[in-house]
Amino acid sequence: MATQENDEDDMEINPAKMLFPADETHGNGPLPMAMLTQDTLTSSSSETEQHYMPSIESTLVIRQLPSQGLSFKLWPAATTLVTLLDQFCSHPSNSPLASSLSNGCQLNILELGSGTGLVGMAAAAILGAKVTVTDLPHVLTNLQFNVDANAGLISLRGGSVHVAPLRWGEAEANDVAVVGREFDVILASDVVYHDHLFDPLLVTLRLFLNSGEPEPKKKKMNFVMAHLRRWKKDSVFFKKAKKLFDVETIHADLPCNGARVGVVVYRMTGKAKSSKSSSQCS
């Protein structure tokens, strides 16, 4: 499927379907570091979740700390991306991710707003990819914990995962300079939720997707984002994104649990100047 994203302005979104933990209502500033002592990180409030990936007959384990806030739990769109990665591995040519992931070489992948890191780790394990998982600085301790817990499997599969801070926005462009721009694909799940984060996220995406023409023989960098729409105002993000990037809908889950909408996966690339691109390795 490769249809244009619809605005769906009039769609009714039931706020009761929101899954945000309590701190969401107070904005998305970092939790005070005092709340993230080793005690809290190892306390009984942690939840371990296992994710089996049939394509590689292996399981990833993540630690969630729901009481620490929204960055410390797994969000629904992440599960959709992991399922699509898994299906890509079994049936690459039928996959909605085919045009994003097929380059015949080891992929270099960046994940934005990684949270628990499940998506990035699944990409590394399933694809044998070199992945950089990123988030706000206060999230990185738990992210690194999860990466360490799965490092054996990931390395057996020929992949690797590096953890780095990457704060979205103009003032944080230096984070982008540090992680570099040599990525084939950027992944993200459930990163469009607070309207004050729309512009910072778009600024960061522009740094990657609109940073000039790709090198000759190199495929355009693309951004694959899974999103569960909860608010009408989410459409503001997509309207702005469509002015900056070519935006396609590549997959839509059926709604579940009585929701009106399911997770939708978008593919964004810098606006095309020429339709020619090559899939050869650099």
Ligand SMILES: C[S@@+](CC[C@H](N)C(=O)[O-])C[C@H]1O[C@@H](n2cnc3c(N)ncnc32)[C@H](O)[C@@H]1O
């Ligand atoms: C709703 S959570 C989704 C987490 C994870 N991607 C998932 O699907 O399970 C949004 C993530 O974006 C991160 N985030 C929010 N604002 C950010 C910013 N300004 N810069 C970088 N990451 C940010 C949060 O810390 C959080 O991990």
